Amino acid sequence: MLKLTYTDDGFWLEHLSTTVETWLQSRLLVSLHSGTALTMEPTTASFLLPEHLPELTTLETLLWPEVGCGITLAACDAGYVEICLNGTWVGADPEAETGVFVTRLGDRTETFLYRLWRQAEAITELQGD
Secondary structure: OOOEEEEOOOEEHHHOOOHHHHHHHHHHHHHEEEEOOOOEEEEEEEEEEEEEEEOHHHHHHHHOOOOOOOOOEEEOOEEEEEEEEEEEEEEOOOOOOOOOEEEEHHHHHHHHHHHHHHHHHHHHHHHHO
């Protein structure tokens, strides 16, 4: 499973071994026990990757036979590719810009996407952005 956390300060991606259902169930239980509001809804989420990542074309090749797998790539701002995912939004408010998005893709796709995101993060850190 991939977990995308959107905060006021940015975005973080994690690759977890638990299932989406198990993760959602635990979040729901925490919400019930703490008495906090929780919204869960199917939706899409996206994030950007630099288009110059060497292995980005490999991702496109990996996805080609998996039409309808819950992930699409789209041209975006100059120098970036938008990765769009189908999954579940979890947050206090469905309209909030902060929250968590979870999705399940194929194991190879998840691992590869996580690796690409880590490469992009390393490049950003080196550039001081």
